[in-house]
Amino acid sequence: MTVRGMSRRGLMGGGAGALAAVTLGSTAAAPPAAAAPRAEPEWREGTSANGWKVLAEADTEEYLVEGSGVTVRLAPGDPSVLLLHVARRFHYEIDALRAGDLQGHGTSRLVSHPFESNHLSGTAMNIRPRAYPLGVGGGLYPAELVVIRDILAELDGTVAWGGDLPTPKESHFAIALPPTHPKTKRVARTIRGWNADPGKGAGATDAFAPDRRARATTFARRDSRQ
Structure with missing residues (x-):
């Protein structure tokens, strides 16, 4: 995981050395004054950054992630179908x-980046946001990244991952297309079919199968050019 070129694991492992350097340096010069905290802008639009309507909590629903006992509040309909598929596969195939691992719909309009406004419409979900915070990349092990890339390819661009954003947030997954886009409904319909048919979908997928690896790689390259 990197913060402007430094890995999160490196930060953790080198914490003692960094602390020693600060302690020694403090005898030579006083530390600079702390910068004032930057105020987060308020999202004032009636729709979130991905084009979905901002919802009150009463207009969302609490969903159970199959097999986990964990719930998350999301917009009903296609958004919940797609995002719950992500959560299920994470649960079965990553950890x-x-x-406390999931954050869905939220009502605070204070956002650090526009993509965080997608929580206002219930069309975004964070998985373990403390482990994968805003502005930090490279936090997934290679095998975990294989699964993430397979999920994104399987959902055919209907869900975006925060790890691909200029300011990364690897815990973040959000509906990528506006409400009227036909692909959202088509892919959600496919997921519903898998959910109704034992032996398909989450829990029955091998992300490491050669054909799936090839598809995920092709999709990631194509998606990066868009």
Whole structure:
């Protein structure tokens, strides 16, 4: 995981050395004055950055992630179908979800970046935001990244991942297309079919199969050029 070129693991491993350097340096010169915290802008639009309507909490629903006992509040309909598929696959193929691991719909209009406004419409979800915070990349192990790339390819561009954003947030997944885009409905319909048919979808996928690896690689290259 990198913060402007430094890995999160490196930061953790080198914490003691960094602390020592600060302690030694403090005898030579006083530290600079702390900068005032930057105020987060308020999102004033009636729709979130991805074009979906901002919702009150009463207009969203609490959904259980299959097999986990963990719930997340999302917009009903296609957005919840797609984002729950992401959460299920994370739970089955990367690591078991626990209480507090998911953040969905939110009502605070204070956002650090426009993509965070997607929580206002219930069309975004964070998975373990403390482990994968804003502005930090490279936090996933190679095998975990294979699964993430397979999920994104499987959802055919209907869900965007925060790890691909200029300011990364690897915990963040959001509906990528506006409400009227036909692909959103088509892919959600496919996921619903898998959910109704035992042996398909989340829990029955091998992200490391050669054909899926090839598809995910092709999709990632194509998506990066768009």
